[in-house]
Amino acid sequence: MIDVQNVYKTFFVPHEIQALHDVSYHVDPAEVVVVIGPSGSGKSTFLRCLNRLEHAESGHIMIDGTDVLDPKTNINKVRMEVGMVFQSFNLFPHLTVLENVVVGQTSVRKRGKKEATEKAMTLLNKVGIHAKADNYPAQLSGGQQQRVAIARALAMEPKVMLFDEPTSALDPEMVGEVLDVMKTLAQEGMTMVVVTHEMGFAREVADQVVFMDEGKIIEVGNPEHFFTNPENERTKLFLSQIL
Amino acid sequence: MTNVPHTASLKRPNSQLMWKILYFVALFATCGGFYAATESADYIWRWNRIPRYFYYVEDVEVRAEIEGLVTAIHQKADESVVVVEGDGESEHYTFPGKDLMVEDGDDIEMGDVLGTYKEGQMGLLVDGLIATIEISAISIVLGILVGLFTGLARISTNPFFRWSAITYIEIIRGTPLLVQIMIWYFVLGTLINQMLDRLNLFQIPELWFGILSLVIFAGAYVAEIVRAGIQSINKGQMEAARSLGMTKTVAMIKIILPQAFKRILPPLAGQFISLIKDSSLLGVIAIRELTKATREAVTTSLMPYELWFVCGIMYLVVTFSLSMFVQYLEKRSAEA
Numbered sequence: 223m224i225d226v227q228n229v230y231k232t233f234f235v236p237h238e239i240q241a242l243h244d245v246s247y248h249v250d251p252a253e254v255v256v257v258i259g260p261s262g263s264g265k266s267t268f269l270r271c272l273n274r275l276e277h278a279e280s281g282h283i284m285i286d287g288t289d290v291l292d293p294k295t296n297i298n299k300v301r302m303e304v305g306m307v308f309q310s311f312n313l314f315p316h317l318t319v320l321e322n323v324v325v326g327q328t329s330v331r332k333r334g335k336k337e338a339t340e341k342a343m344t345l346l347n348k349v350g351i352h353a354k355a356d357n358y359p360a361q362l363s364g365g366q367q368q369r370v371a372i373a374r375a376l377a378m379e380p381k382v383m384l385f386d387e388p389t390s391a392l393d394p395e396m397v398g399e400v401l402d403v404m405k406t407l408a409q410e411g412m413t414m415v416v417v418t419h420e421m422g423f424a425r426e427v428a429d430q431v432v433f434m435d436e437g438k439i440i441e442v443g444n445p446e447h448f449f450t451n452p453e454n455e456r457t458k459l460f461l462s463q464i465l
Numbered sequence: 466m467t468n469v470p471h472t473a474s475l476k477r478p479n480s481q482l483m484w485k486i487l488y489f490v491a492l493f494a495t496c497g498g499f500y501a502a503t504e505s506a507d508y509i510w511r512w513n514r515i516p517r518y519f520y521y522v523e524d525v526e527v528r529a530e531i532e533g534l535v536t537a538i539h540q541k542a543d544e545s546v547v548v549v550e551g552d553g554e555s556e557h558y559t560f561p562g563k564d565l566m567v568e569d570g571d572d573i574e575m576g577d578v579l580g581t582y583k584e585g586q587m588g589l590l591v592d593g594l595i596a597t598i599e600i601s602a603i604s605i606v607l608g609i610l611v612g613l614f615t616g617l618a619r620i621s622t623n624p625f626f627r628w629s630a631i632t633y634i635e636i637i638r639g640t641p642l643l644v645q646i647m648i649w650y651f652v653l654g655t656l657i658n659q660m661l662d663r664l665n666l667f668q669i670p671e672l673w674f675g676i677l678s679l680v681i682f683a684g685a686y687v688a689e690i691v692r693a694g695i696q697s698i699n700k701g702q703m704e705a706a707r708s709l710g711m712t713k714t715v716a717m718i719k720i721i722l723p724q725a726f727k728r729i730l731p732p733l734a735g736q737f738i739s740l741i742k743d744s745s746l747l748g749v750i751a752i753r754e755l756t757k758a759t760r761e762a763v764t765t766s767l768m769p770y771e772l773w774f775v776c777g778i779m780y781l782v783v784t785f786s787l788s789m790f791v792q793y794l795e796k797r798s799a800e801a
Contacts, residue, residue, distance in 0.1 A: 275704055302710035312705035316723050326709035329719055371705075378709060 223413045224249035229281035241267040243437040252411040256424040259434035265417045273304045305375030309387040311367040313359040320355040323374045345373040365396030385416040433457045518588040527560045527579045535571045593758025601741045604679035612687020619692045637685035649678040650750040675747040694729035734791040738784045
């Protein structure tokens with residue numbers, strides 16, 4: 223489903239830094255991959271390169287057979303198939319909850335208003351926000367906003383979902399409700415790449431855990447291996463600091 | 466504990482009352498001093514002659530346009546009809562009131578007065594004010610359009626659009642409006658009309674060169690307001706829209722601009738207020754807006770003190786009510 227080969231990415235602002243250094247990885251359909259690592263390790267950059275929010279300068283990123291980095295690729299077509307959920311929700315504040323979930327369907331998927339609204343209500347029901355459909359995002363709690371953001375991404379019927387620290391901006395008591403929605407998604411067979419600090423989620427839901435540091439993938443394994451018997455020294459150090 | 470703020474609140478109004486009194490004393494002293502100065506300069510105030518510059522009643526004479534006989538006169542409650550016949554022609558003259566100068570059967574020469582009536586007319590200053598408001602309104606609407614596209618070009622990644630926008634904005638913001646008006650009128654206006662003349666086409670009236678100069682001027686400032694408004698929208702909004710698969714244009718129209726517009730509205734209204742004041746410069750190219758109208762009134766009446774004060778107050782009334790409206794908008798957008 224996702225195939226990443228020898229990807230490099232350098233930032234020049236505010237100063238030159240190698241964010242990704244020869245990163246290669248493969249994600250199978252219906253696989254849930256959790257990416258962990260210290261801040262500045264390049265895990266968010268890695269995720270954002272997958273739908274070209276950041277433009278990797280070399281290598282190949284294949285999503286469902288299409289090369290994201292090929293200049294001839296229509297990136298908007300790829301992005302329709304790749305849902306993304308942000309740390310800061312990024313809901314559209316001038317639209318109601320319902321309109322947030324509808325706008326992508328009508329303007330990108332070219333669905334009719336009625337069909338899009340029905341689809342949106344089904345999804346809002348699924349994430350448990352249907353009662354707030356006519357409210358504006360600012361009237362919702364952080365956890366509710368993030369669940370709307372997930373519904374917004376799902377409305378495009380993506381083949382892959384990317385989560386960029388979806389619970390980091392939430393009050394602790396709201397983390398659970400968002401993780402529950404994500405667990406349901408994983409059980410339904412969605413291909414997911416999740417950057418998170420929630421080790422409980424990684425242990426419980428992930429098929430593979432990836433540890434990144436200084437722009438490189440340091441260690442890959444299933445959660446069982448990862449949390450009980452890590453091999454790399456840096457992985458051990460990181461896990462000992464956060465667990 | 467509760468005593469501390471209590472004593473503080475007792476003390477404050479007293480000390481501020483002093484300053485409030487001082488404010489009014491200074492205000493009266495300034496006005497009084499000014500009045501005393503005009504008295505000693507033997508200026509005679511004639512405020513009673515000001516209202517005619519707002520509204521006056523004019524006697525209108527209805528004159529015959531043919532030669533002949535008055536064959537019929539009908540008088541209804543509030544209008545009179547005089548029928549004149551002669552040389553195979555017949556004319557009906559209808560006018561309000563009953564002030565007739567002819568009777569049935571009278572011989573009428575061409576140009577004879579048949580009757581008179583009174584008609585209220587807008588005075589010179591009201592004419593000027595209306596012109597000022599019209600010119601400013603047209604200029605700001607067109608200026609917003611120019612500014613919107615320039616603002617978008619200004620933040621474009623395409624160097625042609627970006628550099629064009631920067632050149633335009635810097636030239637306009639770096640030169641005085643008065644000079645720009647002169648260039649539009651005496652240089653570009655003459656050139657354009659000469660070329661149109663050579664092609665045997667219509668001529669553009671000077672009013673439109675005046676409006677054009679204000680449009681181009683306002684456009685440059687609006688462009689910077691638009692740019693700031695768009696850039697104030699969180700980068701995450703564009704990313705979220707793009708990650709749904711929206712093109713840059715769709716994301717701009719559906720997501721960014723509606724949010725930016727809310728923030729742009731108050732500074733735009735402020736720009737409109739500036740434009741109303743700046744339009745006073747159009748008098749130099751013979752456009753009769755409020756300032757030019759006042760100058761004409763001063764020349765004929767020799768009442769410069771009253772008229773210039775009235776002129777200033779009229780600008781103040783318009784701009785002040787607009788700025789009240791802006792405050793209301795700001796309050797509302799802060800709540801939303």
